[in-house]
Amino acid sequence: MTAPLIRHDVLEGGIAHITLSRPAARNALTLAMVSDLRATLAAVEADPAVRVVVLSGEGKAFCAGLDLKAVIMGDEAPQGAMANMALQELYAGLMLQVHRLRQPVIAAVQGAAVGAGMGLALAADVRVAGDTAQFLVGAVRLGLSAGECGISYHLPRLIGAGRAFDIMLTGRPVLADEAAAIGLASRVVADDALLDAALDTARMIAGNAPFSIKHTKQVMWANLEAPSLQAAIELENHVQVTGLLSADFAEACAAFAAKRPPVFRGE
Known part of the structure; x- marks a missing residue:
């Protein structure tokens, strides 16, 4: 074979x-x-x-x-x-x-x-x-x-x-x-x-949250083509606010407060 x-x-x-x-x-x-x-x-x-x-x-x-x-x-x-x-x-x-x-x-x-x-x-x-x-x-x-x-x-x-x-x-x-x-x-x-x-x-x-990994890559490549700083920041703002609403962000905050490693689930 x-x-x-x-x-x-x-x-x-x-x-x-x-x-x-x-x-x-x-x-x-x-x-x-x-x-x-x-x-x-x-x-x-x-x-x-x-x-x-x-x-x-x-x-x-x-x-x-x-x-x-x-x-x-x-x-x-x-x-x-x-x-x-x-x-x-x-x-x-x-x-x-x-x-x-x-x-x-x-x-x-x-x-x-x-x-x-x-x-x-x-x-x-x-x-x-x-x-x-x-x-x-x-x-x-x-x-x-x-x-x-x-x-x-x-x-x-x-x-x-x-x-x-x-x-x-x-x-x-x-x-x-x-x-x-x-x-x-x-x-x-x-x-x-x-x-x-x-x-x-x-x-x-x-070790980072799936949302963080995926969107960091996407934002980086997208903003290499951004027509202006304002356009780049607007994209960052929308992605960041979406992340703030995720369960993994809540888990990261709870883990930080408890001084333990976070357990990310991609949610």
């Missing part, structure tokens, strides 16, 4: 761990992997018990991007503009799905995060880097645009337009220490401690 290329485990505390499992190919994405990953993400989003998602790659790389040999250069390579656009939209749609996921996504990045792999890491809400991490826009060195898989949207929002232009136009690798210094990764740990570090962050997030 063929081993699954996407592994999915729901851990204690409301954490889903999704693993790209094609280590011999540095987890390069085939059409089957993208389809399986999108189905897995949909299942995770629909699971009310899951509060946080950790996304990792098996082996020495996070994801080497699109598998060019299997998808572009193989016997079933798309022919013509429409077929190629459909392929591009399938891969790029994965980034949109991660970005819009109800739960926060933490990418645990070791080794190469190239092209679509970099796009996948950027679509996550938090990136923890192993000390071998390398973020690389590959398309610009292949006669294509570096603006693919959401990279031209996410990267300047994370590190600023000037740095994003440098990285995207040169196609140079961004190593782990630089990634942390410019805000591309939240921190750097040894590769053998990477998954534990990502899970520690996930547990801290999952």
Whole structure:
């Protein structure tokens, strides 16, 4: 029986761990992997018990991007503009799905995060880097645009337009220490401690109320596009007042007064 290329485990505390499992190919994405990953993400989003998602790659790389040999250069390579656009939209749609996921996504990045792999890491809400991490826009060195898989949207929002232009136009690798210094990764740990570090962050997030987790992510992304401070504050006010009416807020207040940990039920 063929081993699954996407592994999915729901851990204690409301954490889903999704693993790209094609280590011999540095987890390069085939059409089957993208389809399986999108189905897995949909299942995770629909699971009310899951509060946080950790996304990792098996082996020495996070994801080497699109598998060019299997998808572009193989016997079933798309022919013509429409077929190629459909392929591009399938891969790029994965980034949109991660970005819009109800739960926060933490990418645990070791080794190469190239092209679509970099796009996948950027679509996550938090990136923890192993000390071998390398973020690389590959398309610009292949006669294509570096603006693919959401990279031209996410990267300047994370590190600023000037740095994003440098990285995207040169196609140079961004190593782990630089990634942390410019805000591309939240921190750097040894590769053998990477998954534990990502899970520690996930547990801290999952310890908060489901309303708090979901709406903090949504407000953050929405207000990155806010037309004004006033519009941003109005959204915050509406979300905050809704939270004040929740049973979990009442539980948090009772727990604070009793000096005990709160027990959140998502109500």
